[in-house]
Amino acid sequence: MGCISCAAAMYERGGYALRRKESSSIPVEADSISPDRFVGLSLSEVAALPAFYGRRKVTLGDLFEIDGMDPDHITVSGDLKAVKKIGYGMSRGQVTVAGDVGPHTGAFMTGGELTVHGSAGDWLGAHIRGGRIVVDGDAAHFVGGAYSGETRGATGGVIVVRGNAGREVGGRMRRGLIVILGDSGEFAGAGMVAGSVFVGGRLGARAGAGMKRGSIVAFGEAPEPLPTFSYACTYRPVFLRPYLRRLSAWGLAGESELADGAFRRYVGDRNTVGKGEILIRDQSQ
């Protein structure tokens, strides 16, 4: 143990700060950047955690300047566009990414909070089971999705993307909430088993293809659902209101971003058990 002044200096350092040393398009696998992996380790031990730089096995210290002491507060900055798997499997604490980040961010997350002050690559929150991911910018494809060959994507947790998202948001999700405040690409909620996908902007085509249960809610424009969905009625779903209030309380969506109102309800996909729903806000009301 060090002296009191050293301890004070460490206290002042607070959470861990990781800054990428160089800018490179070579993929980096950094699943070690997680509060679960940092807990109980000294600064030097954190720096010695493994990572992959392309095919080469390196340490976090080789790639990042690292400082700090609180494993439950991690900030990562620098050029992270090619850095994958930040927050992979995390169950606690807060990870903040300053800038754009690569694929698989927050995949298999079970708890804690991951914030991206930029845009995220493919597979954001794939297989998420708990916790919360907030992306200030856009997200690429397969948000909260299931890896190829897997039958279940997200099984819990909350993902909020303030910008747009690519294809297959919430693909094969089983539980949880995914909110895209902007537009979504094609096949949102494809193969859903349960859970909720909210799209604040334009809902992409072929949403809900193959869905069994669950809810896809389009607050903005939406194309006519697939023919395997049948229009049921136009009504005001009360269950949405607690969701919108919760999102507002979390500061993730204001009243004006996701307004409630009357929704057209489509039921499907009749190619499967057909108990899913697509709710499309009736813009005429």
Added chain:
Amino acid sequence: MQIQGVEIEDTFAEAFGMWGARLIITADDARWAAIAAVGATGLATSIIGCGCEAGTNALADGEETPDGRPGVAALFFTMSRSSMEAQLLTRVGQAVMTSATSACYDGLSGAERVKVGAKLRYFGDGFQSSKLLDGRRLWRVPVMDGEFVVEDSFAVAKGIGGGNFFIMARDQAAALGAAEAAAEVMQAVPGVILPFPGGIVRSGSKVASRYKGQNVSSNTPFCPTIRTVVDDTGLQEGENAVLEIVLDGLREDAMREAMRLGIRAACRPGVTRISAGNYGGSLGQFHFHLHALMDA
């Protein structure tokens, strides 16, 4: 002790432990929320004959309903957890689910829970669905005006039942005016209900009867029409009417506050005494001493 010329007897109200539940009932407007809540808490004056004691209650200051719509809190008190589940199933199923635009949420938190939505969902005949939000499961049961949203389970907590006080007056009008004034201020206390009609009891009871098979009977010591023919009258000359306030609550401090406010409001011209009912202190866990309440 005297308050505004009204004698406060040196006695205490004896109350009992009960199980309490708090439901938040919402609807598209305040009128329909109240209709649903009043229906669900109807005929729930006394545990003896109704299976539970229930009443409506204003939301706490600053409290918002889970869906942001107008809402009313409804409090239910029973002697056991199992009877609470049965009562809530019946009352939510028959009076809230049937009420237009309604939804029903848990207004307490806690690990002790009874299943309500988890059982009512079967009314959906296989077309019900659920949403899990922040650890709370909401069931969506298809009904003819849309969907009935009801929480999967409701917390039950240790509560208090049977708090009371008597208002003795020179005539019926004075007793009723005082009781109405008391009930009005008491019903505004969050976490407290007055389960009897208008919050007032005219037919107080004693736990005894001269008839076999009759467990309770009229509180004859406080019936003015037979004051001179019963051996144990509790009335003084000039006291021609008595009304009782009975209250249940989720917390002891709320009960004390309600009783203090109610007794003070009841001390009006025409009222002679304020007393309270007890069994000598040997049966109920909670004793509300009137002098201590009013000194606080």
